[in-house]
Amino acid sequence: MASKSTAAPYVEVQGLVKWFGSDRAVDDVSFTVPKGNFVTLLGPSGCGKTTTLMSIAGLHSIDAGHIRVGGMVYTAPKNGVFMPPEKRDIGMVFQSYAIWPHMTVTQNVAYPLEMRNVPRAEIETRVADVLRLVGLSEVAAKLATQLSGGQQQRAALARAIVPRPRLLLFDEPLSNLDLKLREQMRVELKRIQNEVGITSIYVTHDQSKALVMSDEIIVMSKGRIQQKGDPHEIYSRPANAYVSNFIGVANLLKGRVIAVGEAGRGEIEIAQNGRQAQLPCRLADGIGKGDEAVLSVRPENVQVRHDNGSGRCVEGEVLQAIFLGNCVDCRVRWGDFEWKVLTHPRVHLNKGDKVYLHLDPDHTLAVQP
Numbered sequence: 001m002a003s004k005s006t007a008a009p010y011v012e013v014q015g016l017v018k019w020f021g022s023d024r025a026v027d028d029v030s031f032t033v034p035k036g037n038f039v040t041l042l043g044p045s046g047c048g049k050t051t052t053l054m055s056i057a058g059l060h061s062i063d064a065g066h067i068r069v070g071g072m073v074y075t076a077p078k079n080g081v082f083m084p085p086e087k088r089d090i091g092m093v094f095q096s097y098a099i100w101p102h103m104t105v106t107q108n109v110a111y112p113l114e115m116r117n118v119p120r121a122e123i124e125t126r127v128a129d130v131l132r133l134v135g136l137s138e139v140a141a142k143l144a145t146q147l148s149g150g151q152q153q154r155a156a157l158a159r160a161i162v163p164r165p166r167l168l169l170f171d172e173p174l175s176n177l178d179l180k181l182r183e184q185m186r187v188e189l190k191r192i193q194n195e196v197g198i199t200s201i202y203v204t205h206d207q208s209k210a211l212v213m214s215d216e217i218i219v220m221s222k223g224r225i226q227q228k229g230d231p232h233e234i235y236s237r238p239a240n241a242y243v244s245n246f247i248g249v250a251n252l253l254k255g256r257v258i259a260v261g262e263a264g265r266g267e268i269e270i271a272q273n274g275r276q277a278q279l280p281c282r283l284a285d286g287i288g289k290g291d292e293a294v295l296s297v298r299p300e301n302v303q304v305r306h307d308n309g310s311g312r313c314v315e316g317e318v319l320q321a322i323f324l325g326n327c328v329d330c331r332v333r334w335g336d337f338e339w340k341v342l343t344h345p346r347v348h349l350n351k352g353d354k355v356y357l358h359l360d361p362d363h364t365l366a367v368q369p
């Protein structure tokens, strides 16, 4: 999927800093979101995702930086600007559904329009349209308490989008649902967002959700941004060992760059308990000759063979090979290191086999430690 991030910024967060006492919860975070895009803030618990979202919503003041949406300054402490949250025209969907139990689904979804004095006839049409969009037309007359978890989450979403806000913010909205419903809802949610075209920022610690739904992913750790990119970029070209490890599975080995060639290519040397290998690789930005780096290789990008072919490869011993039907999940010992490999089931492997790992230089990365 092509990144849409070249479009003009609609949301602009620049140099955001937020302190809680002596804890710098958000530490110089900057990013932009083009109009209509779906961007995910992804990172482990406590990395500052909710704080960033709350700052955009105006539920937190900030200590430095500025926040702009659609050309309007929302927060800029340096200039004394702080737009109150109710003026920001932002829709929010949280983990807890926060829909009113004493109201029907229709009443819940109509409420934000009533608050804005929208004429009755228009309310009826808009509510019916939104309920159809989220698949709740059938249960429109039910009380919110009579809905399943997934339906309540849809009702909360309908209520957030019905006023057509400038921006939608989601904070882990699917984490209360069971796995199956969650998988279904994440596809649904992306479809609905696409249809209504509202610019959205989604917060999660779940990388699979981020990969499925996002136009762009912003990986955070300890209040800082580690990398921004579309899902493909984040997965296949991680900038550093943290991102490699947080998104998907990777073989990570400390090494040193021993050669730098054209177009981001080079060579990395790795060593493990008496073993040594020099491997052609791609270099992440900012890595030069002689630099310490981390070798990062996804298990699906390693080929296990019984021959050493003509290319440079890593020689090891099979520790385990589990047949999974469409692939073999294999562990190969090299010095003290265990390579994780997903290989084609055509290759018959047995414990103790001496094998050669063939690494594709395009998918063998030297990343920042």
Ligand SMILES: Nc1ncnc2c1ncn2[C@@H]1O[C@H](COP(=O)(O)OP(=O)(O)OP(=O)(O)O)[C@@H](O)[C@H]1O
Binding pocket: 020, 023, 025, 043, 044, 045, 046, 047, 048, 049, 050, 051, 052, 205
């Ligand atoms: N109201 C608050 N008062 C004091 N400290 C806070 C407050 N809110 C957050 N923090 C601290 O700020 C840091 C970032 O918290 P935040 O809630 O933004 O994390 P998060 O990425 O949303 O995590 P999670 O995935 O667990 O929701 C944490 O160290 C947290 O303890």
Ligand SMILES: [Mg+2]
Binding pocket: 049, 050, 051, 171
């Ligand atoms: Mg949070």
